[in-house]
Amino acid sequence: MSTYSHELQVAQLAVQRAIILTKRVFHEKAKGTVSKSDASPVTIGDFGAQALIIAALKHNFPQDEIVGEEDADDLRSNAALRDQIWDLVKDTSLADSKAEQTLGGPIKSVEAMLDTIDLGNSSGGAKGRIWALDPIDGTKGFLRGGQYAVCLALIVDGEVTVGVLGCPNLPVSDTAKIDASIGADQNDDEGKGVLFSAVLGCGATSRPLSTGGLTPSQPISMAPISDITQATFCESVEAGHSAHDDQAAIAQKLGITKQSVRMDSQAKYASIARGAGDLYLRLPVSETYQEKIWDHAAGVVIVGEAGGVVTDAWGKKLDFSLGRTLSSNKGVVAAPKSIYPQIAKVVVEVLSSK
Numbered sequence: 001m002s003t004y005s006h007e008l009q010v011a012q013l014a015v016q017r018a019i020i021l022t023k024r025v026f027h028e029k030a031k032g033t034v035s036k037s038d039a040s041p042v043t044i045g046d047f048g049a050q051a052l053i054i055a056a057l058k059h060n061f062p063q064d065e066i067v068g069e070e071d072a073d074d075l076r077s078n079a080a081l082r083d084q085i086w087d088l089v090k091d092t093s094l095a096d097s098k099a100e101q102t103l104g105g106p107i108k109s110v111e112a113m114l115d116t117i118d119l120g121n122s123s124g125g126a127k128g129r130i131w132a133l134d135p136i137d138g139t140k141g142f143l144r145g146g147q148y149a150v151c152l153a154l155i156v157d158g159e160v161t162v163g164v165l166g167c168p169n170l171p172v173s174d175t176a177k178i179d180a181s182i183g184a185d186q187n188d189d190e191g192k193g194v195l196f197s198a199v200l201g202c203g204a205t206s207r208p209l210s211t212g213g214l215t216p217s218q219p220i221s222m223a224p225i226s227d228i229t230q231a232t233f234c235e236s237v238e239a240g241h242s243a244h245d246d247q248a249a250i251a252q253k254l255g256i257t258k259q260s261v262r263m264d265s266q267a268k269y270a271s272i273a274r275g276a277g278d279l280y281l282r283l284p285v286s287e288t289y290q291e292k293i294w295d296h297a298a299g300v301v302i303v304g305e306a307g308g309v310v311t312d313a314w315g316k317k318l319d320f321s322l323g324r325t326l327s328s329n330k331g332v333v334a335a336p337k338s339i340y341p342q343i344a345k346v347v348v349e350v351l352s353s354k
């Protein structure tokens with residue numbers, strides 16, 4: 001077995017199992033949404049997916065730390081919400097019994113579920129093995145019926161080493177270039193659901209999601225691009241998460257004529273890694289917002305292994321060793337190696353002229 005193959009297998013199966021739960025919630029009209037202290041939404045899907053993934057990690061790697069986005073505080077004071085989540089969690093398992101066994105089987109009780117969710121409370125750091133988990137990334141997209149991703153990465157001594165992104169609403173077929181329709185109304189499951197993975201130094205792959213064991217994978221790589229003016233660039237749907245105006249100015253300076261493709265979540269990283277799009281621009285909207293490690297870790301190693309470069313808006317490597325946030329970075333630029341220098345130069349020009 002190669003290094004990290006056990007970690008990779010557990011991470012892929014754990015994400016795949018959690019997506020059985022998130023898809024059930026996705027198709028419900030009422031998603032059990034509550035507002036967090038920072039006013040961002042969280043649903044029963046986010047909590048349920050965090051419980052299932054942490055349970056699988058703790059079963060296999062009891063010593064590892066976990067930085068998970070959610071905690072169980074709201075559920076300890078809201079019995080109705082807690083019971084709704086438990087109903088989902090206790091009934092979610094992989095159809096393949098060997099794969100389910102690998103993950104340690106079901107969580108034993110509602111109390112164990114709450115404690116498991118709270119194991120995502122690591123403060124992160126530069127030493128040892130730390131998993132970064134975003135149980136639903138793009139919760140706003142999830143609520144809107146758009147793209148979302150279940151994201152898990154292993155950081156070893158501050159370096160992202162394993163990354164897995166489950167994207168239930170991306171098309172299985174990777175031949176089509178993405179366009180504006182990818183961002184919205186993904187209510188039909190037909191031909192959708194992709195699991196992306198990478199191990200540092202070993203390449204990136206994708207495979208169709210299943211509800212049992214892992215399906216065969218194929219290598220993925222970014223699209224070769226010689227003429228930057230033909231590039232497709234991705235950005236957030238939410239104007240509050242990245243600066244659409246700066247991104248439009250950068251695209252214009254680069255001579256890009258195509259409309260940007262707006263989609264929620266790390267599905268943007270996945271889409272450029274498989275060559276369905278070319279660039280991902282995430283320019284900061286706020287002086288104070290610090291990007292969270294769980295919003296980028298998996299995407300960064302997947303894009304890196306697919307032949308891309310990911311830095312912050314000033315060309316600095318993203319530093320995952322500083323805790324739960326990327327406190328020394330601002331914004332994100334992801335592009336194929338061949339055209340990255342041209343793009344980075346224009347990004348700095350646009351930011352410096354403000």
Ligand SMILES: Nc1ncnc2c1ncn2[C@@H]1O[C@H](COP(=O)(O)O)[C@@H](O)[C@H]1OP(=O)(O)O
Pocket residue numbers: 038040041137138139141235236237238240241242263264265266285286289295
């Ligand atoms: N001001 C902000 N700048 C950048 N990202 C943000 C900001 N506020 C929230 N986010 C995060 O952006 C991520 C989604 O990005 P996208 O819009 O590209 O899908 C979410 O994880 C969300 O975090 P949160 O979980 O707190 O909502």
Ligand SMILES: [Mg+2]
Pocket residue numbers: 134136137138139294295
């Ligand atoms: Mg997120």
Ligand SMILES: [Mg+2]
Pocket residue numbers: 046069134135136137138139
């Ligand atoms: Mg989230």
Ligand SMILES: [Mg+2]
Pocket residue numbers: 040041069139
């Ligand atoms: Mg959130």
